[in-house]
Amino acid sequence: MLSVASRNPARTECLIVDSCGVDTSAIVNRLQQQQCQVQQCSFDQATERLEQTDTHLIFLHTCFTDTNALSELHYLRQQYPHIPVILFDQNLTPERIDESMLWRASDYISTNTLTDEVLQRLLRYNLKICQYYSEIERLTQLDPLTGMMNRQQFYQEFSERLRALRKGGSGKHFALINVDLDGFRRFNTINGYSAGDVVVKEMSQRLSELAPGLISRQGNDEFILLLETPDDVSLAQHVTQLCIQLLHRLTEPYNYHELEIILPCSIGVALAPEHSCEADTLIHQATQARIKAKETSSCSYIIFDPQSSFEQDPHHNIEPELINAIRRNEFELFYQPRVDILSGKIIGAEGLIRWQHPQRGLIFPDMFIPTAERTGLIVPIGYWVIQQAGEDMQRLLASGLTIKSLSINLSFRQFQDSYLCRTIQRLIEKYAIDTSVLEFELTESALFNNELHVREGIEELHKLGINFSLDDFGTGYSSFSLLQKLPIGSLKIDRSFVSGVNNNPDDREIVKALIRLAYSLNKEIIAEGVETLQQLNFLASFGCHQAQGYLYSKPVPFAEFKDLLQNGYQLTAENAANQ
Structure with a gap:
């Protein structure tokens, strides 16, 4: 037998x-x-x-x-x-x-x-x-290039350690170390992504040799390390010794073919519980310390100091202006087309907020959304986005144009607003929004923060006929259990995987696996960050349903998006490369 x-x-x-x-x-x-x-x-x-x-x-x-x-x-x-x-x-x-x-x-x-x-x-x-x-x-728990844990898995494990620290039972304290290479982006541009991958892999191996604790690649050449020491050991002394060792080791030459490349590095450190016991705060503090080190002197490290000049950074002074921006209606909703791969037609779009600052010009969301999240201003900003999307949908219908879906981002912080569902229902009725077209994009990290609380809000909104998609799919904590619990109709493959399908076997396998999973769960699968014809052909060959990215169009104001719907787009990889 x-x-x-x-x-x-x-x-x-x-x-x-x-x-x-x-x-x-x-x-x-x-x-x-x-x-x-x-x-x-x-x-x-x-x-x-x-x-x-x-x-x-x-x-x-x-x-x-x-x-x-x-x-x-x-x-x-x-x-x-x-x-x-x-x-x-x-x-x-x-x-x-x-x-x-x-x-x-x-x-x-x-x-x-x-x-x-x-x-x-x-x-x-x-x-x-x-x-x-x-x-x-x-x-989905690993970085495909280095084999280290990715940022989402690191965040989860780091948060668990901090939870024990807050309860007073860990007997340890921590140093969060943020490190990257100076001049890496320029090196990558000149020598190509393959050369950059060689350097990043070698960098990860050197970090592993010196720091045996948790290590995560955050993106490109940025890594985060976690140093743990008992309460009765000097954390500052240990972290200083480790930073000096890292500076010496990481500035040794990297070999690529016959080239020897020397890239200085910058390091920022935040301490727990001295500076904070919250993961997001510590990561931000370590990042700000690294940026300050890079600005101060090449190949250096800085330990975060709450009394230092970090607070003079424009990011920290943006809150009063953000309040005025809401009052003065300085925001604008841009749209990036979502294209059906099989037919090549624009069938939807993602709405992306921009801030038209009177002095600084156009400001992208990564410059103000973190502040909005932290202060709670994301709630009124989010309602403005839904209102503007409703008005733009009415304008499209008045012009005889239709789309299958219009997606906008909904953050974890917005679900904490007890009036969320009632306010959205009022906006739907006021602007006669077709809820079968409206789609809210969620991130796995947002769901992970308070899964039950968010799930209840999602289910209530779903009763109104609103669709949901899972953004950055494949990078998060508990994708599969969430997919079985929530009314999510489509999955968006993270751009970090799409960008590597041409030259990274791991990325190719992950993308193929995610497409197969979407099919088995009967969900739409959408690829983000499509920039080349090779990426598009790969996605098409494995049955990906939709794509968005600079290959089709960058995010554009409503008038330009309307023109794309009426007259079509020009598929040029050269344009994507030059954006």
Whole structure:
């Protein structure tokens, strides 16, 4: 007899869950013949068993006459979305199978008619699904170039350590170290992305040698390190020694072909709990310290000082002007087309806010949105965006133009406003907004902050007919469980993956896996940051539905977007490269 499990070096761990007291010996024997390791328990014991063992497959028997039968299945799928749940019984009627599959059973078997061939097929299929989810989850926690954890995974683990610190039980204190190379962007532009990748990989290896704790690549050549020391050890002394070692090691020449490249580095440090116990604040402080080090002297480090001149940075003085900007209506909504890859037609757009400052000119959102988030001004700004989108949708309809979707960003901070749903409903009614066109973009990090609170708001808005998409998909914490809980209709592949599909095998595999996942969940898949024909062709070849990026158009004012809808766009990679 050919064993399915024997094809893999590790034994397949199966858990049989049954609270009805049926005879399970037949299915246990058949699974053991397939070299599976089998455990049995009641439903009440299932959670404890699943926490204690690395279970691959769950075989569930429910008393169908019991009103809790489907709730048991629902609970297991909610709590353990990556473990296939296979329903089994002596006889399964079509009605019972249909209802169980609606409640997301992974598969089913009737033990009365079970054969070795059927069981082998079931094991092969469900183990493949299990491996598939595990691999995608692993990939989305890592930076594809260096193999280090990505910024989202670092944020999650760093936040957990700080949570213990706030409770007073960690016995440790931390130094958050932000480091990047001076002149890397120019080097990258002159020598190409392949040369830049070689330097970044070498940089990550040097950092790993010197700092054994948490390390994360934040993007390009920027890395964050976490240094932990016991309470009774001088943190300042340790971090000073480490910074000096980093400066010496990172300024040694990098080799690319026959070139020897020397790139100085800048380092910024923030301390916990001395400076803060909040992850966002510490990351910001370390970043500001690094920027100050770069401005002060090449190849240097600075430890954040709350009394220093950091607060003189324009970012910190922007709050009063931001309040005036709302009053004076200085904001403008730009639109970036979203294109159906198959037909090449513009079928939607993403609305992106810009600030038309009377002295500084056009200001991009990364310069003022963090302040708006921190101060709560994002709430009235968000309502302005929805109002402006409604007005622009009316203007399009008046011109005889239609789009399938208009997406705008909705932040975690906006969900904290108790009037969010009522205010949005009022704006929908006032501007006669077609809610089937309106789409709110969410980020995984926003959902992670307060999942239950945000989920309730999303479900209430969904009742109004509003669609939702998940932005930066593939970079976050718990994508798959969130997808099963929330009414999300489309997924947006993060531009960091799209940019590497031409020359990075890991990025190609991640993008292909995300497209397959979207298809399996029956969701639209949209690629962000498409800048070249090669990227577009790759996405098209694997069935990506939609794309947006500079290849089609940069974000443009409403009048220019309207012109693109009427007259079309010119597909030129050269324009994208020159933006």
